[in-house]
Amino acid sequence: MRPRVTPIPPRLEIRNLIRSYDGRAVVRDVSLQVMAGQVTCLLGPSGCGKSTTLRMIAGVDMQDSGEIYVNGKLICDTVFRVPPERRSIGLMFQDFALFPHMNVAQNVEFGLNSQKSGGRDEKRARVEELLERVGMSRFIEAFPHQLSGGEQQRVALARALAPRPKIMLMDEPFSGLDNRLRDEIRDQTLAVLKEEDAAVLLVTHEPDEAMRMADEIALMRDGKIVQQGAPYNIYNAPKDIKSMSFFSDINKIEGVVHGALSVDTPFGQFLAPGVPDGGMVYIAIRPQHIKIDFDRDGHGPEPTPSDGVAARGVVIRARFMGSESLVEFRMDHDGSVIKATVPNVFLPKEGKALWLTIRRDRCFVFPKMPEDP
Numbered sequence: 001m002r003p004r005v006t007p008i009p010p011r012l013e014i015r016n017l018i019r020s021y022d023g024r025a026v027v028r029d030v031s032l033q034v035m036a037g038q039v040t041c042l043l044g045p046s047g048c049g050k051s052t053t054l055r056m057i058a059g060v061d062m063q064d065s066g067e068i069y070v071n072g073k074l075i076c077d078t079v080f081r082v083p084p085e086r087r088s089i090g091l092m093f094q095d096f097a098l099f100p101h102m103n104v105a106q107n108v109e110f111g112l113n114s115q116k117s118g119g120r121d122e123k124r125a126r127v128e129e130l131l132e133r134v135g136m137s138r139f140i141e142a143f144p145h146q147l148s149g150g151e152q153q154r155v156a157l158a159r160a161l162a163p164r165p166k167i168m169l170m171d172e173p174f175s176g177l178d179n180r181l182r183d184e185i186r187d188q189t190l191a192v193l194k195e196e197d198a199a200v201l202l203v204t205h206e207p208d209e210a211m212r213m214a215d216e217i218a219l220m221r222d223g224k225i226v227q228q229g230a231p232y233n234i235y236n237a238p239k240d241i242k243s244m245s246f247f248s249d250i251n252k253i254e255g256v257v258h259g260a261l262s263v264d265t266p267f268g269q270f271l272a273p274g275v276p277d278g279g280m281v282y283i284a285i286r287p288q289h290i291k292i293d294f295d296r297d298g299h300g301p302e303p304t305p306s307d308g309v310a311a312r313g314v315v316i317r318a319r320f321m322g323s324e325s326l327v328e329f330r331m332d333h334d335g336s337v338i339k340a341t342v343p344n345v346f347l348p349k350e351g352k353a354l355w356l357t358i359r360r361d362r363c364f365v366f367p368k369m370p371e372d373p
Ligand SMILES: Nc1ncnc2c1ncn2[C@@H]1O[C@H](COP(=O)(O)OP(=O)(O)O)[C@@H](O)[C@H]1O
Pocket: 021, 022, 026, 044, 045, 046, 047, 048, 049, 050, 051, 052, 053
């Protein structure tokens, strides 16, 4: 006999959410699941419908259709609706506001006051525990105006987590902070969220932030989730050229498919399965996966199975970026520009001829769509 296993329902599940404003569809059939203890990032360009999705989950906006479940229980569809304050959802937004007339301890405790259970001592203990965890214990008596942006952000996190929400919704919570501080606060926030075991849905338009924070990324575009998976998979197996170029600069090499589903390019031949004869494709490759070789009397390196054929280009610009150098080439064969990044310092002179190869295991062949540039 097979053992009977009761599957654990996702902490948060949304199914087929749809929302239009003034007849314009903004969220168009979004479904996703977030497990307890997991961080899912809803990642996409500005205006694609991320905040609208979050607002419906929080219960401050209402979907036209679709359902929301917490621990497998329906909390909202178009008929039935648990009010926002009873959803056990913590919120954190960029323009979070601490109460200016309350000190840090009072601000965090405010998050607990809606709870019926727990006496004074218990509440105080929770406040102290959270402030310790976000590294703000020594500011317990301070008022918001005495704190930096990053410190205020930590208090806001403690306040949101105080009532032990089952779900945390965070909408671009770090975008008001400057770069270096942001990395530190992101890491600290992540550690605290993991300890609290909430399901976290974090909205961001920054791929770096999503890669850094997420267990899973849901990539959103024009009101739809176009791809979902672990950051490694989303980055290394993009579904289309738009998904790929959302994460970094890319180089596109155009080609036409002939005969045996293959494309001839100056970098050698590539397979293009599924693209009909005469169809246009892009070979897409990120700048860090281009190899650069010196010119030897007008010749480049010999072709290899892993790197294909080398093509020659002339340096038009080389810049040092801090941890890597970015070199731009104008290619001999068609005058197109290819960008390559190289670790550390590599600054060849303008006009120098060099040979480029592209790592075959790192390039993607996508059919060219009518809407592609
Ligand atoms: N209350 C509203 N009324 C009308 N249009 C709205 C409203 N809220 C959002 N929108 C529109 O919906 C689209 C998606 O907005 P939003 O969900 O805020 O995007 P994102 O958070 O991904 O930047 C935008 O074009 C925005 O102008």
